[in-house]
Amino acid sequence: MNMKIIYDDTQKDLPCDQLLHLFKEVGWASGDSNPEHDANFNIGHKNSTLVISAWDGERLVGSVRVLSDTVFRSYLLDLVVDPKYQNLGIGREMVKRCIAHYPDSHWLVGAADGAVGFYNKCGFTGSNGYLSIPGKYCS
Numbered sequence: 118m119n120m121k122i123i124y125d126d127t128q129k130d131l132p133c134d135q136l137l138h139l140f141k142e143v144g145w146a147s148g149d150s151n152p153e154h155d156a157n158f159n160i161g162h163k164n165s166t167l168v169i170s171a172w173d174g175e176r177l178v179g180s181v182r183v184l185s186d187t188v189f190r191s192y193l194l195d196l197v198v199d200p201k202y203q204n205l206g207i208g209r210e211m212v213k214r215c216i217a218h219y220p221d222s223h224w225l226v227g228a229a230d231g232a233v234g235f236y237n238k239c240g241f242t243g244s245n246g247y248l249s250i251p252g253k254y255c256s
């Protein structure tokens with residue numbers, strides 16, 4: 118695929134329709150329509166500490182959000198890449214950019230079984246579903 122992916126770490130207010138579409142593509146959101154729910158689908162992102170998104174032109178092709186105190190502990194949440202854009206390095210790039218924002222932090226992620234190998238490649242270790250990268254001050 119010939120494309121240039123642009124990463125954005127400034128916009129938390131991701132377009133609800135595109136975010137919902139992305140979540141549906143990986144089976145995280147149902148096809149049921151609830152106008153109030155759909156219109157507020159990005160509220161978790163808006164209220165997060167950091168959001169990284171990946172764009173192919175106007176098309177949202179990946180996103181991740183972080184809850185963090187910015188120094189000690191940071192949690193990765195809702196990392197998703199459009200299936201048509203997976204295995205191109207987009208997921209790893211977004212994780213790398215998150216960590217670069219708060220490099221001293223202890224990083225945690227609750228990984229689905231199928232994603233553990235991916236997070237290991239991003240530097241996370243651990244078991245029982247919770248993977249982490251030690252921080253400067255705590256682990």
Ligand SMILES: CC(C)(COP(=O)(O)OP(=O)(O)OC[C@H]1O[C@@H](n2cnc3c(N)ncnc32)[C@H](O)[C@@H]1OP(=O)(O)O)[C@@H](O)C(=O)NCCC(=O)NCCS
Pocket residue numbers: 143195196197198199202203204205206207208209210227228229231232233234235238
């Ligand atoms: C998991 C996910 C975010 C990975 O994103 P991606 O952009 O496809 O991954 P990348 O291309 O950056 O992969 C980086 C490396 O991890 C590997 N990898 C990717 N997905 C993997 C997986 N599920 N298991 C093991 N390794 C994986 C790649 O082969 C690549 O390895 P390499 O360095 O040897 O080439 C993506 O598959 C996805 O959105 N899945 C559905 C949602 C999901 O499960 N999110 C995680 C929530 S816990």
